[in-house]
């Protein structure tokens with residue numbers, strides 16, 4: 001059994017109707033941020049979730065933890081249906097399922113000391129007395145490369161990388177098994193990114209953690225993931241072992257992402273694929289294959305029929321009508 005099993009998970013929000021919608025009498029619109037996502041994360045692995053900004057990756061991460069209440073679908077963690085848990089049990093489950101946020105500036109309360117920020121989960125879950133909490137917090141702070149002497153400082157007294165270490169300490173202090181890493185390095189300088197990635201890998205190895213690692217940077221995902229899920233406009237379009245997806249990407253969207261990073265993968269030719277237009281709005285997603293408005297391989301069927309997800313190799317699947325034709329946007333890829 002996988003540690004985490006997500007089945008047909010959706011998160012829709014009520015959106016503001018556009019002028020055109022209002023003129024045509026439409027008073028309510030839906031933002032389909034996440035639409036029928038299914039995935040599994042095995043114990044001890046890193047599943048990388050890749051996609052453009054606005055594709056629904058972060059919403060998916062938050063819906064898995066029920067920080068955003070899912071509209072539909074199921075999340076089963078270690079055999080427990082998280083989506084069905086009443087509030088007290090959900091709170092207890094949150095001790096085991098944590099999140100590291102993207103922005104180390106916005107995610108820390110500027111009026112709280114590091115001791116208060118990192119120690120908050122201990123108090124929330126009743127895991128330690130006040131005196132014990134300070135000792136536990138000090139230990140975790142040192143584990144992430146900070147010093148116990150910094151416990152009474154405020155977030156503004158730290159650099160960006162140090163603040164992200166505080167965010168990591170806050171996620172670790174309740175001794176979780178699973179962490180959603182929501183773009184944890186994208187707000188940091190490149191040199192600091194490498195340090196934080198090394199720290200996250202070290203913690204995973206030493207503490208036996210499992211990560212859902214969200215990023216828009218396929219080099220980062222390729223470097224640290226065991227498996228990859230590629231997301232486009234609220235849906236997973238390809239998933240598989242990292243080597244299979246990076247060396248032999250089957251979905252045209254994955255191919256376009258990889259074409260921008262020539263050093264990743266070994267079997268692909270170089271050459272940038274430039275997609276036309278922007279990511280469509282989840283307020284008004286295209287019918288058929290959601291990628292058809294930008295896909296250089298689109299045919300008539302793509303505009304009306306949503307492709308099914310099909311197995312294309314061991315543990316490797318993709319959703320595209322043209323899989324059997326062996327086409328690729330990457331010259332000499334296969």
Ligand code: SF4
Pocket residue numbers: 251252253289290291292293295296297298299302307319320321322
């Ligand atoms: Fe492109 Fe059609 Fe495949 Fe969608 S189904 S990725 S539009 S070829």
